[in-house]
Amino acid sequence: MNGQGMGLKGSKVFISGAGRGLGEGIATHLGSLGAVVAVADVNEETAAAVAAKIIEAGGEAVAYGGDLGSRPVYHDTMAAFARAYGPVDALINNASYLVYEPIEKVTEETLERMIASGLKSVFWGVQAFLEHRDPNAVRGDIINYSSPVAYRGRPNTAAYTAIKGAIAAMSNVLAGELGPRGIRVNVIAPGSVPTPATAGFVTAEQYEQRAKGIPLRRNGRPDDVAKAVAFLLSDEADFINGAMLSIDGGIIAAG
Secondary structure, eight states: OOTTTTTOTTOEEEEETTTSHHHHHHHHHHHHTTOEEEEEESSHHHHHHHHHHHHHTTOEEEEEESOTTSHHHHHHHHHHHHHHHOSOOEEEEOOOOOOOOOGGGOOHHHHHHHHIIIIIHHHHHHHHHHHHSOTTOSOEEEEEEOOGGGTSOOTTOHHHHHHHHHHHHHHHHHHHHHGGGTEEEEEEEEOSOOOTTTTTTSOHHHHHHHHHTSTTSSOOOHHHHHHHHHHHHSGGGTTOOSOEEEESTTHHHHO
16 A cells, blocks of 8 residues: 555654654655655654655655753754644654663663653653644644553563553543544554664563564564554544554453
8 A cells, every 4th residue: 555545645744763763663664655754863863864764765854853852842843844844744752761670770860861751752742743733634643652561560661661651541631632623642552572772671582582472473573563653644544543552463462
């Protein structure tokens, strides 16, 4: 199915944390479907590299560097994208800062950084999206990230789980609050997907072991998540609002 068939061609999509990992995979996939992609990341160099890859493949993208855990930075970045390309059609809140550690080792510094990157940025992103979307648009889309850890307790993930659980609850509120404005708010919960962001916390051997416990008996791939996001943004998902889509091979369902 091509981008035009999915209703994505020409759509302006802002993606936070898109300089690598799942965000990069989503950005490149949506770019291939004809979306105009804002690749935003705290690391401006990696954001620029992803945007360049999209452009080289024939797509349209622009890179922005900045800490989106800061409200002024997020609002200014979204404003720059809207000035350059027009009203924003969709927002994907992908940014996060990942640390796995026992509860007694969680420091104030780590927790503040994780909350700013993974939770505050969602608030600021939604605010900025509401400011810079077309108020007369029939539809807008917001996709937030939860995680299987918010539904199944996993040791050493207390801070990450608290953030992902909060996002799931917040997204339910937003689906009801923003639905009357034509804005669909949905949540994805990617499972075990090896990315550069997780390399420092999960070894290849651990990923191999994880795959044995996943009902589909494999870890996920970035394109698994990217294709699911494209579906949620598409015309085919026009009546889906407030859903939590687990992209985990059955981890949550298996309990």
